[in-house]
Amino acid sequence: MGLNLDEKKAVVAEVSARIAAAQTVVVAEYSGMPVAHLTRLRAQARAAGVYLRVLKNTLVRRAVEGSAFACLAEQMTGPLIYSISEDPVAAAKVLNDFAKTNDKLILKAGSYAGELLDKAGVQKLASVPSREELLGQLLGMMQAPVTGFACALAALAKQREEVVA
Numbered sequence: 001m002g003l004n005l006d007e008k009k010a011v012v013a014e015v016s017a018r019i020a021a022a023q024t025v026v027v028a029e030y031s032g033m034p035v036a037h038l039t040r041l042r043a044q045a046r047a048a049g050v051y052l053r054v055l056k057n058t059l060v061r062r063a064v065e066g067s068a069f070a071c072l073a074e075q076m077t078g079p080l081i082y083s084i085s086e087d088p089v090a091a092a093k094v095l096n097d098f099a100k101t102n103d104k105l106i107l108k109a110g111s112y113a114g115e116l117l118d119k120a121g122v123q124k125l126a127s128v129p130s131r132e133e134l135l136g137q138l139l140g141m142m143q144a145p146v147t148g149f150a151c152a153l154a155a156l157a158k159q160r161e162e163v164v165a
Contacts, residue, residue, distance in 0.1 A: 003056075008059060011055065011056075011059050012059050012062050012063050015055065015059065015060055015063035015082075015084075016063040016067075018051050018084045019063055019064055019067050019069055019084065020067070021086055022051075022069070022084045022085060022086055022091075023085065023086055023087065023088045023112065023113070024083075024084070024085050024087070024088055024089070024090070024091045024092060024110065024111070024112045024125070025064075025069045025072060025082065025083070025084050025091065025110060025111050026082075026083040026091045026092050026095050026107070026109075026110035026111075026117075026122055027072065027075060027076065027080045027081070027082055027083070027108050027109055027110065028080065028081050028083070028095050028099065028105050028106060028107050028108055029078055029079060029080060029081075029105070029106040029108055030054070030079060030080070030081045030104065030105055030106075031078070031079045031104070032104045033102065033104040033105060034104075037102055037104070037105075038081075040098075041081075041094075041095075041098050041102075041105070044094055044097075044098065045083065045094045048085075048087075048090045048093070048094050049085065049086070049087060049090060050083055050084065050085045050087075050090050050091050050094050051082075051083070051084040051085065052081065052082070052083050052084075052094070053081070053082055054079075054080070054081050054082070055080075055082055057076040057077065057078075057080060060076055060082060061073045061076055068111070068113070068114040069111045069114075071111055071114070071115075071116040072109060072110075072111045072116065075108055075109040075116075080108065081095075081105075083095050087130065087131065088112060088125075088128075088131075089125055089126060089128045089129075089130055090130065091110070092110055092112075092122045092123075092125040092126040093126045093130070095107060095122070095126075096122060096123055096126035097126070107119045107122050107123070109122070110122040110125065112125055
């Protein structure tokens with residue numbers, strides 16, 4: 001059963017709001033994927049904070065009009081699942097990771113910072129560490145000199161104790 005005009009307007013408004021706050025949009029073909037796999041994909045997306053939804057292409061085209069993601073409009077053909085995220089890499093990472101284990105999900109295109117990405121571009125974006133991972137790496141790098149210094153002082157103190165004893 002199709003959507004009436006009010007329901008279509010509500011969907012366009014919801015997607016427009018998500019698009020306005022988003023940094024990345026990725027689309028993938030999902031034809032022939034079992035419902036259980038789609039359910040698992042949705043759970044992974046929810047855990048990563050990604051808005052993931054199967055939508056009518058015409059409604060999404062209207063939602064992206066005039067936005068940085070308007071370049072995706074030409075790619076919106078066929079049965080697509082839309083992944084939208086405020087995190088620059090989360091949308092690409094969720095779909096790319098799932099596509100590695102499920103051959104029915106085919107990455108089609110994406111958009112980041114107003115740039116249209118092909119499948120290879122989406123995969124490159126997905127390989128970028130997330131913000132949390134980058135912060136963890138930075139913290140580790142900052143702690144390394146302090147940890148080394150503390151270990152050196154402990155070794156000196158232990159040597160001194162051995163010499164005195």
